[in-house]
Amino acid sequence: MTTPGRSATRRKPPHVLANAPFRRLWTAMAICSLGDWLNIIAITAFAAYLTEGSGYKAQSLAIGGVFVVKMLPAILLGPLAGAFADRFDRRLTMFLSDLARFALVLSIPLVGSYQWIIIATFLVECVNLFWVPAKDATVPNLVPKERLEEANQLNLLVTYGTAPIAAALFAVLSVIIEVLGQAVPSLAWEPARPALVLNAVAYLVSAFLIFTLKSIPKEHTVRVTTPSxxxxxxxxxxxxxxxxxxxxxxxxxxxxxxxxxxxxxxxxxxxxxxxxxxxxxxxxxxxxxxxxxxxxxxxxxxxxxxxxxxxxxxxxxxxxxxxxxxxxxxxxxxxxxxxxxxxxxxxxxxxxxxxxxxxxxxxxxxxxxxxxxxxxxxxxxxxxxxxxxxxxxxxxxxxxxxxxxxxxxxxxxxxxxxxxxxxxxxxxxxxxxxxxxxxxxxxxxxxxxxxxxxxxVPESVEHSRGMFIAFEGGEGSGKTTQSRLLAIWLRDQGFDVVQTREPGSTKIGMRLRAILLDSAHQGLSARSETLLYAADRAEHVEKVIRPALDQGAMVVSDRYVDSTLAYQGAGRELEPQDVAKVNLWATGGLVPDLTVLIDVPPSVGLTRFASPADRIESEPLEFHERVRREFRALAAADPDRYFVVDGLQTPAEIAVLIQDRVREVLPDPVPQETEAITGTMPVIRD
The missing domain is CATH 1.20.1250.20 (MFS general substrate transporter like domains)
Known part of the structure; x- marks a missing residue:
């Protein structure tokens, strides 16, 4: 069932190309890619033309030399160019790189010597090393996280899809030049020259598009001005x-x-x-x-x-x-x-x-x-x-x-x-x-x-008839509030809901929670901490989650296995497979139907507390950064189970997004008697 005035169908996000800044950058990438492929074909053809009278071996070595020179700058300038992309204005970096490529490529047919081909090609590839990482690092800042894979697909499409277009363009250009040369002998040029001119124009058009792109963030330049x-x-x-x-x-x-x-x-x-x-x-x-x-x-x-x-x-x-x-x-x-x-x-x-x-x-x-x-x-x-x-x-x-x-x-x-x-x-x-x-x-x-x-789904969990939704996120992300709001909303839809949390959802779990979160236990080893969380989770699954699912209830949990993978696996730097095995055994293979990750930078989330309230919150910022990265990696590796929400939005906006996503997977409500389950549940409050 649905709430009044709201469609049961989730609003589909607009196509990534509807994003004007990304569309402009993507157009520039497409033009540059076409120019890059045309450059490879034209440069090798021009090198072969200039060494035509030197024999087959000399021609082969000349063409091979071009390929070697095109890859050689990566050894010398690749990492430096990446640091440049992180340290300086990426828009300005791409704009100046395009202008430099335009001038260098245009000079090749004008000079017309093999030696200058080698020098100019080397310089062009050096410039490419600055353009490409600046572009790649900019894309994730222009599109939403859920659209990043689609954006990368489009980027790779123009990166490789323009190759056959460039080959066809060179072939058509060759035919046109040949026809013109027969009609007007003074125009009997080798096709590589006009192809290189066209290649240079492509870089100039890209420079114009990048120059008019005003939406590239510059915050990264502030964060990294101190280190060398x-x-x-x-x-x-x-x-x-x-x-x-x-x-x-x-x-x-x-x-x-x-x-x-x-x-x-x-x-x-x-x-x-x-x-x-x-x-x-x-x-x-x-x-x-x-x-x-x-x-x-x-x-x-x-x-x-x-x-x-x-x-x-x-x-x-x-x-x-x-x-x-x-x-x-x-x-x-x-x-x-x-x-x-x-x-x-x-x-x-x-x-x-x-x-x-x-x-x-x-x-x-x-x-x-x-x-x-x-x-x-x-x-x-x-x-x-x-x-x-x-x-x-x-x-x-x-x-x-x-x-x-x-x-x-x-x-x-x-x-x-x-x-x-x-x-x-x-x-x-x-x-x-x-x-x-x-x-x-x-x-x-x-x-x-x-x-x-x-x-x-492992056989051990196939019998569950309810639905299991877990909330994950770092400290101060607001997941506790959102799990409570979702539980209230689901009850309004006519579902039986069991709202729970980790650690501390059972009598034994409450004792374990006191040990795990008490700041007095700072000396607890990482392995012991992991095993205590697994013990709490085993009780949680056996006494709360599975019984509720077997009776058809909706289970909404504040934290589950992924928290241990992030906090103990990445935060405590334990082997991920060891942490996963322990929790697999503890849960019997039970996996949530949907995991909602509320993503908030630790530098923001930790400021939402007046002072650290427990042992985990008092960990250093580097610990929480590792936790956040692992949460995001888990979500990226399993996008169909995860729903990632930007936690910097207002609680009301986040709640609406979560409701829209959950509505997609909801079964028809079938109320059942679950007093025996809910009667034993502790009340979860913020």
């Missing part, structure tokens, strides 16, 4: 290595780049060995981007019920298996199909990785984290692209007789791709071990349920 640039770089690198989830993301994404680099290094030779020419190679190239587009847009949707953390690792493992099949199957048609699947797996991993990093990393160091990832990805790609062809050449060509006149060819390119496949599988397993947030659920059962559009 070197200190900021070290902090960003230390965060990547110290955060378990981000470490798993970086391992997985760099491993995927290494496997992709192995394919790039030998793809042309491999396609030629299968009897394919330039057209076949172009088809394989296009198949990668088609697959990535499919993976980015349809992968997470088809597996909506699968944990994002788990899907990330499984996508990389699957990519490794597909790459191994690509290496041993000698058929061009099958090769193209496998490359589509390979690209889809890469697209799934990339969109999940970028989204989780955007949600997990604080704005103050987000630029350095993205820059670190991009720099390491380029370095990895550079090393692998350099090593892979050499390794393939050393191994050489080999043929094996399998009997009955069957000869199987296994060359160096096959070996390199098999090594890349093995690497992808290994890093996928490592990433899964670092990030898996459903270790209690068998992967096969979880995956099969997700393919059916369902979320796998």
């Amino acid at each position: 640039v070197l200190r900021q770089i070290m902090d960003g690198w230390r965060f990547v290595g110290g955060n378990r989830m981000v470490r798993g993301l970086v391992i997985g994404m760099l491993g995927a780049f290494a496997a992709g680099g192995a394919v790039i290094g030998v793809a042309k030779v491999y396609v030629a060995a299968l009897g394919g020419g330039d057209a076949a190679y172009g088809t394989v190239f296009a198949a990668v981007f088609v697959g990535m587009a499919l993976g980015i847009f349809f992968g997470p949707r088809l597996l909506r019920e699968l944990s994002r953390r788990r899907l990330f690792g499984l996508a990389i493992i699957t990519a490794g298996v597909v790459l191994a099949a690509t290496a041993v199957i000698h058929n061009l048609v099958i090769l193209v199909l496998l490359v589509v699947v390979l690209g889809a797996c890469a697209g799934i991993a990339w969109i999940i990785g970028y989204t989780l990093i955007g949600l997990e990393v604080d704005d103050a160091i987000r630029g350095r984290t993205f820059s670190f990832l991009q720099s390491m990805a380029r370095v990895t790609l550079l090393l692998v692209v350099a090593i892979a062809p050499a390794l393939a050449g050393l191994f050489g060509e080999h043929s094996f007789s399998l009997g009955a006149g069957i000869v199987y060819r296994f060359d160096g390119s096959n070996l390199v791709m098999l090594i890349g496949a093995l690497l992808a599988i290994v890093v996928g397993v490592l990433a899964l071990r670092h990030m898996d947030d459903r270790r209690d659920v068998p992967i096969r059962s979880d995956l099969m349920a997700a393919l059916r559009g369902e979320r796998y």
